[in-house]
Amino acid sequence: MLTLASLCVSTGAWSADLATPRAVVPAFVDWSGGYLGIQGSAGNAYGAYDFSNTSIGGRSLPSFRTGDATGRADLSRNATTAVGGLFGGYNWQDGPWLYGIEADLSAANLKRPVALGAFGDDTTGSDLGLIRVKTDLYGTLRGRFGYAFDRALVYATFGLGGANARVLATYPDRDTGAVALARRDLSYLGFTLGAGVQFAVSEHIALGIDYRYLDLGGSRRFDLGTVPGAAGGPVATQVAASAHQMMARLSWHPGGLVLPPEAEDAPGANLDERFSLHGQTTVVAQGVPGFRAPYTGPASLIGRQVQATTTATAFLGLKLLEGTELYYNPEFSQGFGLSRTLGVAGFVNGEAQKAGAPFPKLRSNRYFVRQTFGLGGETEDVPDGPNQVATRRDIERITVVAGKFALGDFFDGNVYAHDPRVDFMNWGIWASGAYDFPANLPGFTQGVMVEYNRAEFAIRAAYTQVPKEPSSDVLDPRVFRRAGTTIEFEERHILPILDQPGKLRIGFFTNVGNTADFREVVALTQAGVFADINDAAAATRASRRKTGFYLNLEQAVTPDLGVFARVSANDGRTESLSFTDIDNSVSGGVSLKGSAWGRPGDTVGLGTSRNGISASHRAFFANGGVGLLIGDGRLNYAPEQAFETYYALSLSKALTVSFNYQHIVNPAYNRDRGPANFFGTRLHADF
Incomplete structure (x- = not known):
């Protein structure tokens, strides 16, 4: 998804004594060692709870999910939450290849109500009760496998994920006005998969973006109190949980990072490069x-x-012939x-x-071919960049682009x-x-x-x-x-x-x-x-x-x-x-x-x-x-x-x-x- 730009090695200045070895500046950050950090997601994390095998007084109800609190469309049947907390881990690196282990613990505010009445028969009305599901803690233990280039690290993660949940039920008695309450505390343990990218800002500080999907499995079927009245009865259900979380992360590397030079300090673009x-x-x-x-x-x-x-976004380019280029942007x-x-x-x-x-x-947002017809006269050098293979072209020209683009x-x-x-x-x-x-x-x-x-x-x-x-x-x-x-x-x-x-x-x-x-x-x-x-x-x-x-x-x-x-x-x-x-x-x-x-x-x-x-x-x-x-x-x-x-x-x-x-x-x-x-x-x- 992210660029794996050509790696180049910059060397230090020659000493007056030619026998003195040159100081080598790395082409990429060495991320080896331990690190600690904080992470957070404001409105870019989504959790879902799937109720199934639910019954009231022995009568089965259809499966249903938590919805959106606004009462409008339900955000693909997921509920928005904020997630944030601490993480730490250790990396080992062999050349540009990295592997490591990381753990994190995050607080959350996932809260969503489910109205039972909407799933009963026509005689029960709309006030059988309300079930609320709350989660306030997520945790993961993950392995990391990545590739370092320049100041960036792209990585994939996999491992274990867990969360807590509290299922709270409120059942009103329409005859007496009393309210029956029920509560069940649940713990989930499942797996997590994800990917991310991080950038070294200084020798000790890095910023990153981390996505993880958590499939936390389901609970065993459990009792959840009793709905009063003739239309009620004992409630039993089971709940499966999952989540998508996108975190912004700030990490501290106490051992220090050796940084490569800024990209503009590298040698100029090669006009013969085809990719x-x-x-x-x-x-x-x-x-x-x-x-x-x-x-x-x-x-x-x-x-x-x-x-x-x-x-x-990835910007992929290929020069097929001189003046003919093909681009693809997943x-x-x-x-x-x-x-x-x-x-x-x-x-x-x-x-x-x-x-x-x-x-x-x-999505495949762009895929197009670009044909340039030079008309002679002065030329200009165009450096390598997003959707641009490095090239030399006539200033006076005709360009034709065909395909998918914005x-x-x-x-x-x-x-x-x-x-x-x-x-x-x-x-x-x-x-x-x-x-x-x-x-x-x-x-x-x-x-x-x-x-x-x-x-x-x-x-x-x-x-x-x-x-x-x-x-x-x-x-x-x-x-x-x-x-x-x-x-x-x-x-x-x-x-x-x-x-x-x-x-x-x-x-x-x-x-x-x-x-x-x-x-x-x-x-x-x-x-x-x-x-x-x-x-x-x-x-x-x-x-x-x-x-x-x-x-x-x-x-x-x-x-x-x-x-x-x-x-x-x-x-x-x-x-x-x-x-x-x-x-x-x-x-x-x-x-x-x-x-x-x-x-x-x-x-x-x-x-x-x-x-x-x-x-x-x-x-x-x-x-x-x-x-x-x-x-x-x-x-x-x-x-x-x-x-x-x-x-x-x-x-x-x-x-x-x-x-x-x-x-x-x-x-x-x-x-x-x-x-x-x-x-x-x-x-x-x-x-």
Whole structure:
């Protein structure tokens, strides 16, 4: 999954006496020895309890699982929890290969209720009782097997896992009003499998990300009190437990680590190299306190919650022929955005996907071939990097890309605000909000992109598949009937007054997709043809066109200070297909490197956005419509406004920790809700 970059050995300076041996600087960290650390997961751990063989008074009930406390969708039938604690272990290393043993103990707050009445017969009502399951302790003893390169270690783990559980039951007596209580304490022991990566920040400190799956098995069948009354009787059940946990970890290595040089100190890229292998991993933890919310709809933002997302991507490249390259990007993703990535049109976590999962989910996000046709003249050397084999190419060239990719790889780029893994995270700031680029749920599509490039400008166009319907993970195969087209002109300049580079991008897009017309579905609902406007939308979807544009400016003011701005709009007549519920947007901000305070690798950013929707789109939401991301059930319209600031702290060339704050006024265009404040941290590594 993660890069195993070419290992190189840097040597110390020659002594004046040539007989003196050279000091050898290792190409990778030696992780041998003992270590201690702390670990935690805020909203990126999931636990499930499966009840089975349950009976009340001898009557068998169907199996059921704990659900989500919000009463909405149940996060793939798993319950979110926070986990954190201590770990320690010992490593042995032979060259780059590592093996070791580790133990950890973590506290948790997994609590979920199960209502018994929902599983009884029609005569028992809904108040037979409530069973609550609680876990507050997890522990593992694991072996580790890994590979070290540069400052990183990639490893797999396996071993034993355990947890406690308390099953608490409350059974009301409807005749007397009394309440019967029951409790059972359980212990689980099972196995755990996982993987992780860690990075040496200094000689004694390392940061890492660790995933583990725990299959804790099931309990024996046990008694759990008695439900009073004629419909009741003795309760018996058994419970199986499992968990997915993603931990951020900080470890201390008292024996010290010998560090290799930073990657940029290594020799330059070899233009004859045919392979490229890189990777990235990003963890975002984000929380929102409570805010004013007099009512809640099916796609509303919920206050007082914390969620986290994790992605890990491999960037594999192969130069088939000179000018012909093949790339493949498998990616693991885990976790959910706040409220399952719902409730804010300019959503607050750019790493959050609509296809979230409580366990690491593997997707082939990119696979494409790139053919470059040089047109002569001046050339440029392109170093090895993610999805780029080191090469020399003509500046004036035609490039053709065919396969699966993200339109953001080529369109609407901006050096200061375009990558939520390292800069702004708000969807309305890192992208043109009204640009409804075709994509599946994780943000990728299939098609062809063609670009003509010169030193002064570039013009590019793409023809790609669209989803089969709004927010669908399935791309429509009928590309000659339904597809998306994007054209962008990119102008490059040196601003004379500042003598600094800048770019202006102008983009136009038109999508033909299976969508509903807002005016039509509002009229049908108000006429009583449909009781629910969302049923009207689903029933009347047909091939319809949505068009729009964006303007995108980036300008360096000094080598450390840059500004950016975007303006975008679409026709606002039909449902959006892929991105979000924005018909017009204005955004901008500044990005400043930390050279002035002695931290040139750090970045601080300030950005803001203002998003709006058309009049017919407002009527859709006011009548109970649910869009791609929002839907409060009604609407007191006002533009959605966002402010975001972040500080990205560079710990090494490959490792960055960011602190993020966002303030959203009128989330989901609803002045009845909010304002809401969002606090986040982000750990990102690439190599």
